[in-house]
Amino acid sequence: VVGAHRVTQAFAPLLELASEQNQDVGIGCNKALCLNISSNRGSITNTKEINTTSYNVSKAALNMLTRVTSIEFLQKGVLCCSVHPCWVRTDMGEPNAPITSKSSAEGLMHLIEHVNEEHSGLMIDCNMRVIPF
Numbered sequence: 001v002v003g004a005h006r007v008t009q010a011f012a013p014l015l016e017l018a019s020e021q022n023q024d025v026g027i028g029c030n031k032a033l034c035l036n037i038s039s040n041r042g043s044i045t046n047t048k049e050i051n052t053t054s055y056n057v058s059k060a061a062l063n064m065l066t067r068v069t070s071i072e073f074l075q076k077g078v079l080c081c082s083v084h085p086c087w088v089r090t091d092m093g094e095p096n097a098p099i100t101s102k103s104s105a106e107g108l109m110h111l112i113e114h115v116n117e118e119h120s121g122l123m124i125d126c127n128m129r130v131i132p133f
Contacts, residue, residue: 070121
């Protein structure tokens with residue numbers, strides 16, 4: 001989470017500049033977007049089992065970083081939200097995961113193109129549904 005915070009702070013001036021240069025565009029990826037890759041495992045509300053404690057806690061912390069960053073960024077015209085890319089068939093996601101890497105990437109591109117001010121500070125999944133913190 002410290003790394004994500006440092007990278008976000010390093011890019012903040014560029015995001016703010018992009019926002020200033022695109023004032024005629026609504027808040028979203030065509031203006032300036034900070035998108036944190038999170039996980040539904042970072043949802044405190046939805047936690048029902050213990051299995052990957054350190055991963056869950058780090059994603060919950062990333063979601064908090066997203067929330068506080070979104071408050072600061074929204075005032076500057078920059079959208080900031082978290083995304084759960086869904087359960088993807090990778091080495092980490094295991095072979096039983098229902099979504100391929102290609103399908104996940106396509107879903108993320110759709111999401112990036114459609115997020116807007118109403119998603120500020122929230123975690124959404126690859127189908128644009130809000131996941132509670």
